[in-house]
Amino acid sequence: MNSISQIISDQHTFFQSQKTKNVSFRLEKLKALKTEIVLKEQAIYDALKSDFNKSEFESFLSEFGIVISELNLAIKNLKRWAKPQRVQSSILTFPSRDYIYAEPYGSVLIISPWNYPFLLSLEPLIMAIAAGNTVVLKPSELTPNTSKLITEIIQTVFKQNHATSIEGDVETSTKLLEKRWDYIFFTGSVNVGKIIAKAAAKHLIPVTLELGGKSPCIIDDTVNLNLVAKRLIWGKLLNAGQTCISPDYLIVKSTVKDALIKVLKSQIESYYSSTPKNSVDFPRIINLKNTERLAQYLKDVNIVFGGEVDLDKNYIAPTLIDNPSLDSAIMQDEIFGPILPILTYNTEKDIENLVWHFEKPLAFYVFSNNAKFYDQLIKKYSFGGGVINDVLIHFGNHRLPFGGVGHSGLGAYHGKLGFDTFSHKKSIIKRGNWIDPPVRYAPYKSKLSILKTMFKWFA
Numbered sequence: 267m268n269s270i271s272q273i274i275s276d277q278h279t280f281f282q283s284q285k286t287k288n289v290s291f292r293l294e295k296l297k298a299l300k301t302e303i304v305l306k307e308q309a310i311y312d313a314l315k316s317d318f319n320k321s322e323f324e325s326f327l328s329e330f331g332i333v334i335s336e337l338n339l340a341i342k343n344l345k346r347w348a349k350p351q352r353v354q355s356s357i358l359t360f361p362s363r364d365y366i367y368a369e370p371y372g373s374v375l376i377i378s379p380w381n382y383p384f385l386l387s388l389e390p391l392i393m394a395i396a397a398g399n400t401v402v403l404k405p406s407e408l409t410p411n412t413s414k415l416i417t418e419i420i421q422t423v424f425k426q427n428h429a430t431s432i433e434g435d436v437e438t439s440t441k442l443l444e445k446r447w448d449y450i451f452f453t454g455s456v457n458v459g460k461i462i463a464k465a466a467a468k469h470l471i472p473v474t475l476e477l478g479g480k481s482p483c484i485i486d487d488t489v490n491l492n493l494v495a496k497r498l499i500w501g502k503l504l505n506a507g508q509t510c511i512s513p514d515y516l517i518v519k520s521t522v523k524d525a526l527i528k529v530l531k532s533q534i535e536s537y538y539s540s541t542p543k544n545s546v547d548f549p550r551i552i553n554l555k556n557t558e559r560l561a562q563y564l565k566d567v568n569i570v571f572g573g574e575v576d577l578d579k580n581y582i583a584p585t586l587i588d589n590p591s592l593d594s595a596i597m598q599d600e601i602f603g604p605i606l607p608i609l610t611y612n613t614e615k616d617i618e619n620l621v622w623h624f625e626k627p628l629a630f631y632v633f634s635n636n637a638k639f640y641d642q643l644i645k646k647y648s649f650g651g652g653v654i655n656d657v658l659i660h661f662g663n664h665r666l667p668f669g670g671v672g673h674s675g676l677g678a679y680h681g682k683l684g685f686d687t688f689s690h691k692k693s694i695i696k697r698g699n700w701i702d703p704p705v706r707y708a709p710y711k712s713k714l715s716i717l718k719t720m721f722k723w724f725a
């Protein structure tokens with residue numbers, strides 16, 4: 267492998283050759299990528315299984331299936347997306363034809379996390395390539411099998427001067443961040459997000475930051491608790507809770523708390539049996555460090571279900587915690603594991619005191635059949651995106667922008683919005699020469715009133 271500087275220089279030269287601007291070339295590469303990924307389908311499942319016991323079903327649902335859908339979408343629509351878009355002209359530019367050109371930024375750096383290692387590397391890569399950029403991807407060091415496979419796939423499909431994957435840890439990431447890029451797309455934690463933003467600011471590099479946070483889930487007393495438990499436990503325990511938009515903690519109407527806890531317990535057992543450790547469907551925590559971090563959260567709190575820890579197996583049982591204080595360790599940071607704290611409210615002020623205690627979250631969930639209640643909540647609080655009466659599923663519609671706000675992130679992507687993220691929107695006016703209205707030229711005497719009328723009626 268060439269040095270990082272050499273790779274960047276080669277990619278720069280390749281980008282300047284204008285080859286990536288050719289839409290047929292991009293399509294050819296996206297199709298080749300799809301062929302290679304389809305060919306490696308089983309290997310992808312095996313890698314995810316060996317990295318953290320992820321089941322084939324979850325790997326298809328939350329990684330492989332979405333990647334193939336994004337590829338299909340890009341392949342089907344790329345010609346249309348990449349075409350200069352004509353917009354209405356203005357009287358102030360008359361006579362003209364006005365356009366927006368989607369221009370690739372150039373060399374893109376993508377840094378990915380481990381929790382959906384295949385999806386969160388491939389989805390941005392697909393859209394960066396579709397938009398005509400060159401790409402250096404740095405997948406996570408915590409999922410070595412998946413990262414190795416991603417590198418192999420990229421090496422098979424792309425020449426290094428077009429797209430490449432550089433595996434490594436913080437040190438590699440730091441070296442990459444010292445370089446000058448045209449765009450940085452980062453998915454990961456808030457703390458590292460700040461490091462990325464600082465490095466990008468040095469060269470005024472535009473960034474997308476897909477971060478995390480503590481996403482609340484509010485449940486009132488108008489709901490069918492069995493349905494809530496089904497949906498909530500599915501979303502909380504998917505990937506063993508290691509999901510950026512996982513419901514982090516509950517805020518439940520105090521009158522239904524006990525009944526809710528009861529149905530949550532039986533729902534966990536119905537999905538994963540009374541010994542989830544033996545369930546083939548329940549993933550492990552990614553590494554010992556994170557297992558130990560989660561184990562600490564279980565100290566000095568009221569565990570009402572679960573609580574089993576096996577550090578040797580990186581296992582944390584699905585766990586419910588009743589009413590932890592805001593000072594407890596579990597309420598300090600994003601949990602990122604299968605532990606669910608349950609807090610209560612009686613008044614809207616109680617909800618406010620909890621939600622506004624934290625930074626703006628990436629996701630926000632409300633279970634309620636009271637439209638006035640949930641409408642008021644989604645308007646009042648700022649968050650990346652949300653769902654009424656379910657969790658996570660806003661990720662599944664590529665027409666919805668996916669991203670955070672404030673501490674949960676900057677920018678958004680998915681589907682066409684991903685293509686837009688990796689494209690600079692260049693305004694172009696093609697001026698007509700058949701007439702040259704004289705109003706803007708000096709001498710201005712007696713032209714001001716004409717100008718004012720033009721602004722009044724047409725601008």
Ligand code: NAD
Pocket residue numbers: 377378379380381382386404405406407434435436439440443453454455456458459461475476477478479509510511600602628669670675
């Ligand atoms: P992380 O921030 O520790 O690591 C992400 C990437 O950054 C990795 O490739 C890692 O090598 C690199 N990195 C780590 N420390 C670095 C440093 N000091 N300097 C430069 N690079 C560094 O995140 P993670 O543990 O892999 O993932 C979990 C976090 O990601 C959670 O906070 C989760 O909410 C968030 N996340 C967000 C989304 C989203 O779409 N918004 C999706 C998945 C995960």
